[in-house]
Amino acid sequence: MTFRENANIGAGRASRGGGGGGGLAVGGGIGTLLLALVVMLFGGDPGAILGGGQQTQQGSTQGGDLDECTSGADANENVDCRMKATMLSLEDYWTSAYPEADPTSATLFSGSVDTGCGQASSAVGPFYCPLDRKIYLDTSFFSQLESQLGSDGGNFSQMYVLAHEYGHHVQNNTGALQASQQDRQGPESGAVRVELQADCFAGAWAGNATRTRDSDGNLLLEPLSREDIESALSAAAAVGDDSIQERMQGQVTPHTWTHGSSEQRMGWFMRGYESGDPNQCDVLNAGSVDDY
Ligand SMILES: [Zn+2]
Structure with missing residues (x-):
């Protein structure tokens, strides 16, 4: 259990879609995708476009019926809903x-996907493509998280990956992402600092989601113990690291690279989590990267 069972996570909120969220100025035509998770099947065809008030499903391999995605209990149960x-939060x-x-x-x-950074296979792991400005998550990675974790079945670990x-x-x-390209090597490098900042940002979101009530007075997430957080971060790191992909064409490449030590990642996450x-x-x- 990670979401509060009675938290309202879907219904009314998705209905604001179609025009983009929160009054932000967005270009025409992409509004319906802004709230969406697009489930890609083998070959990269969109299997289901969720959110934005539109739902089409063409044989999604997992998750099932997203009509059942309104409460925290639904999100705890179903990875697509989760x-x-x-994402909405x-x-x-x-x-x-x-x-x-x-x-x-x-x-x-699952399988492979075409992105603005080239084609990616599920071997790449979760990543962010700065060129098309989108996040890509392979379902096999998420399944591994589920099989490796105990108490909440990897739920928070999955959420942490998305938040990161x-x-x-x-x-x-903000422009901070450029630092990962300009200064790639070493434990105090821009690349490591960018990763640790993404962990801190994930923590700031999680802290708010456990402490800030929505307009109906509800909290979204159950409180997280330090142990919950440690296990989520270590599981994500054990299963695979994300990578920021910047190649203009060709294959998206998996690469091993440092994200900082697990202590540093935990330290910066907790700094975000506790301060919100x-x-x-x-x-x-x-x-120093140790000044968390
Ligand atoms: Zn990262």
Whole structure:
């Protein structure tokens, strides 16, 4: 159990879709996708476009009926619903915390997927493509998380991965993401700092989701213990690392690279979580990556 069982996570909120969320100015034609998770099937055809008031399903391999995605209990039960609810919460949070960032979308795929950064196979793991400004998550990675974790079946670990990737999207808007390209090597490098900031951003969102009531007075998530958080972060790191993909064409490439130590990742996540303030996440200008 991760979402509060009675939390309202779907119905009324999805209905604001179609025009983009939160009064943000968005280009015509993509509004319906902004709230959406697009479930990609083998070959990369969209199997289901969720959110935005539109639902089409063409044989989604998992998750089933997203009509049953209105409560926290539904999100705890169903990975598609869980990701949709997490995405909506992230979008709400960042629309308020950093209005300059436009909403993004996440694509769940299995097999392979075509992206603005090239074609990706499920071997790549979760990643953010700065060129098309979207998040890509392969379902086999998520299944591995579920099989490896105990108490909540990997639910929070999955949500953390999505929140971390959303953090990269925020960084694409702040300009911080460039630091990962300009300074790639070493434990104090820009690349490591960008990763640790994405963890801190994920923590800031999670802290808000456990403590801030929505307009109906409900909290979204159950409180997270330090142990819950440690197990979620370590599971995600054990199963695979994300990568920020910037190639213009050709294959998206998996690469192993450092995200900082597990202590550093935990430290920065907790700094975000406890403060609930993304302004506490200025890893790029910290004297050291250990100054969390
Ligand atoms: Zn990352």
